[in-house]
Amino acid sequence: MVCKTEQELINLVEEAKDVTQLGEVATYIPALGKANRDDLSVAIFTLNQTCMSAGNVEKKFTLQSISKVLALALVLMDHGPQVVFQKVGMEPTGDPYNSIIKLETHKPSKPLNPMINAGALAVTDMIKGETLNEKWTRLLDFVQRLAHNSKISYCEDIANSEYETAWLNRSMCYYMKQYNVIEHDVEELMKLYTKQCSIEMHSLDLAKIGAVFASDGLCPLTQEVLIPKDIARICKTFMVTCGMYNASGEFAIKIGIPAKSGVAGGIMGVVPNQFGIGIFGPSLDKKGNSIGGIKLLELLANKYHFSIF
Numbered sequence: 371m372v373c374k375t376e377q378e379l380i381n382l383v384e385e386a387k388d389v390t391q392l393g394e395v396a397t398y399i400p401a402l403g404k405a406n407r408d409d410l411s412v413a414i415f416t417l418n419q420t421c422m423s424a425g426n427v428e429k430k431f432t433l434q435s436i437s438k439v440l441a442l443a444l445v446l447m448d449h450g451p452q453v454v455f456q457k458v459g460m461e462p463t464g465d466p467y468n469s470i471i472k473l474e475t476h477k478p479s480k481p482l483n484p485m486i487n488a489g490a491l492a493v494t495d496m497i498k499g500e501t502l503n504e505k506w507t508r509l510l511d512f513v514q515r516l517a518h519n520s521k522i523s524y525c526e527d528i529a530n531s532e533y534e535t536a537w538l539n540r541s542m543c544y545y546m547k548q549y550n551v552i553e554h555d556v557e558e559l560m561k562l563y564t565k566q567c568s569i570e571m572h573s574l575d576l577a578k579i580g581a582v583f584a585s586d587g588l589c590p591l592t593q594e595v596l597i598p599k600d601i602a603r604i605c606k607t608f609m610v611t612c613g614m615y616n617a618s619g620e621f622a623i624k625i626g627i628p629a630k631s632g633v634a635g636g637i638m639g640v641v642p643n644q645f646g647i648g649i650f651g652p653s654l655d656k657k658g659n660s661i662g663g664i665k666l667l668e669l670l671a672n673k674y675h676f677s678i679f
């Protein structure tokens with residue numbers, strides 16, 4: 371186990387909390403603006419099924435960009451890497467997650483990677499299913515199985531709030547439709563994507579999903595293969611190279627684990643062969659990552675030396 375006692379983890383959360391004052395909660399999705407800036411919680415779930423947590427871990431939050439890595443795993447299972455990587459690339463951008471610029475300047479006209487909004491929209495467009503509802507049900511069922519929790523659902527308020535205001539994401543979809551990167555109806559895709567981003571859970575659920583990636587796609591609770599090993603490996607590699615948006619390089623140096631963040635303040639961390647980490651801290655830094663969450667991971671990584679490098 372990473373910390374010897376839960377008290378150690380509680381102390382680290384208290385220490386990391388100091389920086390939450392320096393960030394801001396996201397407001398471009400209006401409903402996210404209601405979050406409490408001072409919240410910070412963490413859960414750690416090990417492959418031998420022990421769990422440790424600190425902070426108000428009962429508080430639920432929406433996955434936002436963390437869902438991108440889960441949707442990617444599903445479409446890779448649906449179509450295989452060859453088909454998926456015809457529509458989306460494998461390179462980091464160095465630009466913010468919602469940037470549109472490289473869709474035009476980078477040829478061929480496809481998003482550079484599946485962790486930026488453009489790439490994630492292209493990925494969600496590939497989820498198999500005859501209807502919007504079938505695609506949504508398949509995705510939600512997959513997330514429920516990853517977290518081993520059939521109660522996981524989505525926050526309708528936040529989904530609607532994003533759907534009503536996502537003009538930039540819509541623009542990217544229409545741009546990509548011009549180049550056949552996106553094939554389906556854009557409004558239907560926006561409905562699916564905003565529901566996907568609004569999937570809601572607490573830190574322990576997220577830590578359990580991290581643990582599935584940490585065990586190469588096996589559910590630590592049932593030993594069932596939820597994600598084939600080669601696909602889990604692809605997802606973890608994207609988490610290292612692009613999971614923290616345009617802060618992924620610094621994160622790899624300072625912390626050094628596959629991780630994915632979202633603008634609601636979640637971070638999923640993966641310590642291979644050891645444990646998954648779920649963090650919620652809605653105060654964000656300038657690049658849209660949880661400021662308290664990164665501080666906490668830095669404290670943990672320095673103390674317990676879990677960098678994969």
Ligand code: GLN
Nearest residue numbers: 434435467487567632633
């Ligand atoms: N739903 C958000 C968006 O598309 C997700 C972005 C994020 O978490 N960085 O803008």
